[in-house]
Amino acid sequence: MKNILVIRLSSMGDVALTVPVLKAFSRQYPTVHITVLTRAFFVPMFQQIPNLTVIIPDLKKEHKGLLGLLRLYGLLKNTKRFDAIIDLHDVLRSIIVRNLFSLSGVPVFKVNKGRKAKKKATAKSHSPIQPLQHVTERYSDVFKKAGFNIDLNLYDFPKLPLSHKVQNFIQTKNKPLIGIAPFAAYDTKMYPLDQMKQVAEQLAQNYDVLIFGGPAEKEITEKIFTSIPNVHSVIGQFSLIEEMTLLQNLSLLVAMDSSNMHLARLVGTKVVSIWGATHPFLGFSPFNQFEKSLMVQIPVETLPCRPCSVYGNQPCHRGDFACMKQIQPENIIQRINIAI
Secondary structure (H helix, E strand, O other), X not given: OOEEEEEOOOOHHHHHOHHHHHHHHHHHOOOOEEEEEOOHHHHHHHOOOOOEXXXXXXXXXXXXXXXXXXXXXXXXXXXXXXXXXXXXXXXXHHHHHHHHHHHOOOOEEEOOOOHHHHHHHOOOOOOOOOOOOOHHHHHHHHHHHOOOOOOHHHOOOOOOOOOHHHHHHHHOOOOOEEEEEOOOOOHHHOOOHHHHHHHHHHHOXXXXXXXXXXXXXXXXXXXXXXXXXXXXXXXXXXXXXXXXXXXXXXXXXXXXXOHHHHHHHHOOOOEEEEOOOOOHHHOOOOOOOOOHHHEEOOOOOOOOOOOOOOOOOOOOOOOOOHHHHOOOHHHHHHHHHHHO
């Protein structure tokens, strides 16, 4: 095989977890060209992978709906003669595109998301949770089906260059940098902000604390966190690649089960992760970080309702959000001190 198409359109954390797989692949199979079909915002993640190009679909206009996906298939087919299609997304869009390739005789391989096992693990009457396969391993298995064995240990954390903007920002800080990414896609995955404020206040005594988040969280961040001395919001100030560079220059990141957690691990930064409705055993734990002491959570033995969701998009089984509220700020600080 000379050319492979890899499909992973969203979400940010899932796209980030393709990077170790694709980079390890490129080191083991340097003569095979990878084309990644993904969204424009995610392109910077792939910049340091050799022999890789990105195709960006226009899913809002040109490639929207069934006719749009037919046009997308035509675009892809005319771009390059692919020897295999690797579908790491397995949603309706990717299913339609890969099936069109399959009808034209191109071998197709799709990810096994383990939906049945995840559903069983999050049921109200679930038995004690057992570790499920990590997402990066699931992705690697798809390549294995296509004839490529991937050694994830070959992923090397990149050293990202400092832009002048990032360098100037860092030079204005007098203390070691530590990050907090207090937000997540769903509230059930977020540590209560009033308690996270206490964490930030304690950290700010010894560190310059950077708060990471998306545009929608800028106002709440300024309201809650930036009145604390030595706490600074970086929301909206930097591009994605610049934020990844900032993450790489932190002593540590405190994060939810979120995309920032995964981005930090892509650049080799330690993460103290906080878990509530979801659970690291479901396959989304920080990549290549195995210290259980860096995962802050109420034990399932104490709260057998955990986990109640794979992605955080289901209501709390108890209705009182105990899985997050019972975690004390002092416990998080203790884990941070162990990690640094």
